[in-house]
Amino acid sequence: MNNIEWKKEKNLSLLVDFYELTMTNGYLVNGDQDHIVYFDYFFRKVPDNGGFAITAGLQQFIDYLMEIEFSDMDIEFLKEMNIFEEKFLEYLKDFKFTGDVWAIPEGTPVFPNTPIITIKAPILEAQLIETMLLLSLNHQSLIATKSNRIARAANDKPVVDFGARRAHGADATIYGARACYIGGCLGTSNLLASKMFDIPVIGTIAHSWVQFYDDDHTAFKSYVKAFPDNAILLVDTYNVLGSGIPEAIKVFDELEGEGKKGIRLDSGDLDYLSKKARKLLDVAGYEDATITATNSLDEYQIRELERQGAPIDSYGVGERMITARSEAVFGGVYKLVAVETEEGISPRIKLSEEAVKVTNPGFKELWRLYDNRNGNAFADLITFKDEEVKAPYKLFDPLSPWINKTAKNFTAKKLQTLIVHNGELVYDFPTLDEIRDNLNNELSKLWDGLRRFDNPDRYFVNLSFDLWSEKQRLIEKYRNK
């Protein structure tokens, strides 16, 4: 299949790690295809050592889940590999996801080792969907987490995603722009993402415009001829203070009407230049003209500019946000946690040399506990699915159980919602603006200490006593095997 054919049909059903198919074929060969199993999606570390991550990408994963369909061409391709059973290929022809999906809604602050998505399904189905689940959630959660850091650094000034050109392919720009918006950006330069997700789109001119007209004055005059109401001029093609800003002011002087006026700085010392620019604009009577800054910005650069009092009105952020350059991986994993047997749900565990990497077994519920005195979240709690959580409740550190306290005055909220039941979508996806509102609401309930970029406070994720005890039992059992 050539690339153009593929783009026209874009069927992602074969976007699996190959072992998903060798395993599902293997389960069928062994007659184990009907076992119901439980998988959790979780992550182990917040990127950039931040205080929390932000969930995103659920809708794209569910879109995929609802439309998986192996075409005749796909089946033929697999058949020619000569390693799959005929009955397995027959099974794929009629594949449909029939299980349940619980998930934390998009735009929720989350913490390591908590189940963000839980899947209950026949083993074949639960296994087959792993790759797309992981890549959808890992990508968008990475970018939403990063963009939120950047938006926080900017102190409520607008941050716009300008990263399309440096993203890892078309999907990375499109869904990355979506995730940036969830995390707190005001808009994007990406027109397709704007169209698909109704995100505000922003953009005026590049250096090429100024180079084409050969001098700042002619270039700016030509631009405002086309867009008299949006005269945001790029002033650093040749010489910011010597030519760019003076010529911009001349063109503003010649402009009639009350349209938007402003400049963009894309190089040099943005603090120094923005202060100089502000003075020149103010002296010329353009106190309302805005200053936009771009050029390899991230939360650290913006934090410094804000500390220096740079009079920048908005930030355009490119490669360092759309690739999460400082830590470009969100390490979410998808682990088997339980198998239904004749005796009931049998919890399963994966061991590791590192205690923190041992998985939490069982079919579980995730709670967030809010202090009734101030409304703030003070801990997440993982229990088995059927446990109740009522005050007073004894919380303890799962790695150091002698550290404990009894919570008395709190409200416990279940974080996961049923999204898909028996293969049917039972959830109304919120709009992106609703997701942003949800995020702002949840963020307002986090202690400030979690918002620090460096050395944030630690948030406690507790296990119920029953779950912790079962985990210890399983560790003993498998260690001694």
Place this chain on the structure above:
Amino acid sequence: MNNIEWKKEKNLSLLVDFYELTMTNGYLVNGDQDHIVYFDYFFRKVPDNGGFAITAGLQQFIDYLMEIEFSDMDIEFLKEMNIFEEKFLEYLKDFKFTGDVWAIPEGTPVFPNTPIITIKAPILEAQLIETMLLLSLNHQSLIATKSNRIARAANDKPVVDFGARRAHGADATIYGARACYIGGCLGTSNLLASKMFDIPVIGTIAHSWVQFYDDDHTAFKSYVKAFPDNAILLVDTYNVLGSGIPEAIKVFDELEGEGKKGIRLDSGDLDYLSKKARKLLDVAGYEDATITATNSLDEYQIRELERQGAPIDSYGVGERMITARSEAVFGGVYKLVAVETEEGISPRIKLSEEAVKVTNPGFKELWRLYDNRNGNAFADLITFKDEEVKAPYKLFDPLSPWINKTAKNFTAKKLQTLIVHNGELVYDFPTLDEIRDNLNNELSKLWDGLRRFDNPDRYFVNLSFDLWSEKQRLIEKYRNK
């Protein structure tokens, strides 16, 4: 448009930074739409401070270029923004690229500030295609460059891309797998990429398989029942040396036939465990059983394992290759370099506070100079398009022109090829295997010093005297404006 509709049609024509459209609309308003201009795509710094980068992504950009088409829905969407001229929307309806594209073929080692792609087209067309050109080339060149580093570290042992789950969306896995293969990987776990690009696909079992069967022995027995000829067993779910490897050996003992046997290690000290595993396998008579290592590998980890003599037969590399985690950005840019006027081709320049960031003006040719005594490339040379390059040729450092030498016995090769002429494809794209062969051939002509991961030797990129002189003239001209 919802996401599912978009995926079914996947029309990327609107995947532009918004300013591409404000500018193209603006050129039309100013009556400048028919000017022929020249743009160069180049980069300024090799990621990870490496000695060279590797080009990739050209075919995907050209695919896009040949099929840009604004649908009625796209035009309607733009019309509703109420900022574009009617004649501009009419223009977009019939948009077709009519210009010329020269490019360095994929799988070529390249150096900073050399023109990798040159576009000659009417200004509207040349501007509109910027975003997709940049993201296609920047993404795949980034990953091809990284995967080549990793493949070099592995000393000709197979490296396989296992990164799908941590890539930045579906395209990043698919085209990332392609770029990994160009850079030197043996294969991928990504089945769709395998199907689309005919890349070998690899995969056996995950930890979930072992957890499902609850113990290593039952799990391995079940797996070889399905795949008796490919018994590559994952041995670290519970305890590598205590259970995983001993149970794998028992299952090998029970297997009939001469199929592939091996183990995969995915945690712990891969040097220590591989040496222990090798001994256990050898003592049991499985000298041919292979050891595959995975777990957060990159060129530095692999280099250390190779130095320690770890008896690893192949490496599976995930997140650190598919995201180029150590430096996740390939900073390629697309700059206007010349405008056709009534007096001929007028070179244009973009200045900067940093000398190295000033662009190379003009419509140019890029040459690679090979020493006839040993066949090795010793410099790249950028000239105006119509210059000849013959021995003896005086080369000088463009930033320090007093450093110079005269090259006497060399062969000069033009690196760019005409790909599209007057809007028509005039190039036969090579297969991926041909691209790999080309890369290996070119790499064999680079001095060893360029291959170091740390502090590689510097490769010289020279300008012809005429080009250098014109650049100095333009710097003076615009500085003094």
